[in-house]
Amino acid sequence: MAPPASNTREKLLMAAMELFTTRGYEATSIADILERSGVNSGSLYYFFDSKQDLLLSGLDYFKTLLYPIVMQPNFEAESDPIERIFAVLAWYRRNLVLCNLDYECPMGKLALEVGRHLEAAREKIAINFAAWREHIRQCLDDAGNRLPRDLDRATLATFVMTVMEGALMQARTHRDLSFYDQSVQHLRSYFSQLQAQAAAQIRRLPRRKRTNTT
Amino acid sequence: MAPPASNTREKLLMAAMELFTTRGYEATSIADILERSGVNSGSLYYFFDSKQDLLLSGLDYFKTLLYPIVMQPNFEAESDPIERIFAVLAWYRRNLVLCNLDYECPMGKLALEVGRHLEAAREKIAINFAAWREHIRQCLDDAGNRLPRDLDRATLATFVMTVMEGALMQARTHRDLSFYDQSVQHLRSYFSQLQAQAAAQIRRLPRRKRTNTT
DNA sequence: GTCTATAACTCGATAGAC
DNA sequence: GTCTATCGAGTTATAGAC
Numbered sequence: 001m002a003p004p005a006s007n008t009r010e011k012l013l014m015a016a017m018e019l020f021t022t023r024g025y026e027a028t029s030i031a032d033i034l035e036r037s038g039v040n041s042g043s044l045y046y047f048f049d050s051k052q053d054l055l056l057s058g059l060d061y062f063k064t065l066l067y068p069i070v071m072q073p074n075f076e077a078e079s080d081p082i083e084r085i086f087a088v089l090a091w092y093r094r095n096l097v098l099c100n101l102d103y104e105c106p107m108g109k110l111a112l113e114v115g116r117h118l119e120a121a122r123e124k125i126a127i128n129f130a131a132w133r134e135h136i137r138q139c140l141d142d143a144g145n146r147l148p149r150d151l152d153r154a155t156l157a158t159f160v161m162t163v164m165e166g167a168l169m170q171a172r173t174h175r176d177l178s179f180y181d182q183s184v185q186h187l188r189s190y191f192s193q194l195q196a197q198a199a200a201q202i203r204r205l206p207r208r209k210r211t212n213t214t
Numbered sequence: 215m216a217p218p219a220s221n222t223r224e225k226l227l228m229a230a231m232e233l234f235t236t237r238g239y240e241a242t243s244i245a246d247i248l249e250r251s252g253v254n255s256g257s258l259y260y261f262f263d264s265k266q267d268l269l270l271s272g273l274d275y276f277k278t279l280l281y282p283i284v285m286q287p288n289f290e291a292e293s294d295p296i297e298r299i300f301a302v303l304a305w306y307r308r309n310l311v312l313c314n315l316d317y318e319c320p321m322g323k324l325a326l327e328v329g330r331h332l333e334a335a336r337e338k339i340a341i342n343f344a345a346w347r348e349h350i351r352q353c354l355d356d357a358g359n360r361l362p363r364d365l366d367r368a369t370l371a372t373f374v375m376t377v378m379e380g381a382l383m384q385a386r387t388h389r390d391l392s393f394y395d396q397s398v399q400h401l402r403s404y405f406s407q408l409q410a411q412a413a414a415q416i417r418r419l420p421r422r423k424r425t426n427t428t
Numbered sequence: 429g430t431c432t433a434t435a436a437c438t439c440g441a442t443a444g445a446c
Numbered sequence: 447g448t449c450t451a452t453c454g455a456g457t458t459a460t461a462g463a464c
Contacts, residue, residue: 008429024327026240030458043430045459102330111387112326113238116316126388155396162380162397169379170372173325174340182369183376186404193407222447244440255441257448265440 011037017058021106059124081142133157225251231272235320273338295356347371
């Protein structure tokens with residue numbers, strides 16, 4: 001958790017995670033990381049015990065980037081809590097386009113490759129997942145009575161993540177953006193239906209105030 | 215496509231795919247495959263040109279197993295077309311339980327690891343994905359007017375696959391079945407809403423006219 | 429903290445007898 | 447078709463000078 005205050009260390013973390021989350025952990029050699037970071041072998045093993053240690057530190061590093069890189073820009077661009085969620089999903093779509101459809105959720109990619117082989121990595125990936133979902137759940141909480149009263153916000157946040165991960169996987173594999181859009185569109189339909197249910201609940205039990213629908 | 219009529223070849227394909235889809239392609243060595251199959255190096259390279267060739271042949275092999283292993287048993291156990299889809303999702307849940315929550319969709323796992331590194335592999339994985347979706351789409355077609363008239367069955371099939379892949383990923387990473395169940399439950403809710411919409415369409419136009427609300 | 433050189437090992441793939 | 451022995455390249459990690 002303590003920031004290293006070393007440029008070399010951060011260069012290594014950045015280079016390693018870029019490679020691990022795109023090429024894969026096993027497919028990335030130490031030599032690849034040294035080349036990309038412009039650092040020598042001796043320095044790497046001065047800061048990190050092993051390739052595994054580099055991965056684990058990188059997963060901690062990624063967690064610190066989640067809010068400022070993924071969430072904050074989209075939350076600032078959109079004030080409506082429900083639209084914030086779809087803004088995040090549009091951000092992933094943009095990455096897909098920018099990477100010529102060769103993009104995956106970095107955590108999702110590592111989750112499948114090393115998620116159960118290395119228990120320490122699994123825990124850290126799970127923490128990243130949980131943080132992502134927590135931000136989405138906060139949006140759902142902020143939506144207040146625009147969603148059904150008895151709807152569990154946490155499980156809906158899980159569902160949003162499910163859709164993001166599954167949709168990216170198919171779009172990348174088919175090299176076809178429409179697979180992503182189709183899934184997000186169905187999620188949007190589901191949200192519309194939930195919002196309609198919530199509106200009906202409010203009409204049915206207006207708390208002495210006037211009912212107002214969206 | 216022509217069956218090899220060789221026991222050794224099939225033993226190699228089976229062993230290789232079991233390892234590739236669980237440990238991963240890069241993490242599996244030729245030595246691992248030889249050990250598991252009980253075959254020697256010379257025989258492997260008699261039947262296959264390389265590790266890559268073994269993967270590509272394995273992906274073809276997997277395609278032939280999709281219907282008899284994954285779909286048919288569930289379709290036979292359940293006659294209702296919509297319930298057939300949820301029976302398939304329950305089958306994946308069962309795998310998750312049987313593997314102590316260390317289970318992933320074999321194709322999803324390979325899609326993320328080698329899906330874009332090897333173009334030939336990507337194509338074959340996409341073919342497997344398409345076949346899976348096609349079976350689901352057939353169920354949706356069979357549901358007829360129990361789903362809304364203007365609903366695109368193909369995109370809904372994509373959405374079903376999206377949910378399966380994303381839900382498995384989270385359940386495995388968290389080692390917690392409830393992440394799978396939560397996502398499937400939301401998919402079930404979505405289906406219920408769609409079925410309600412379809413029922414309303416039918417009531418509205420039974421054969422003549424009728425008042426409509428909503 | 430950083431550098432070069434290299435140890436120790438595993439990898440995919442091959443050779444050639446049978 | 448199957449076997450054993452092994453090659454050469456590439457792997458992670460270390461040693462020791464600076």
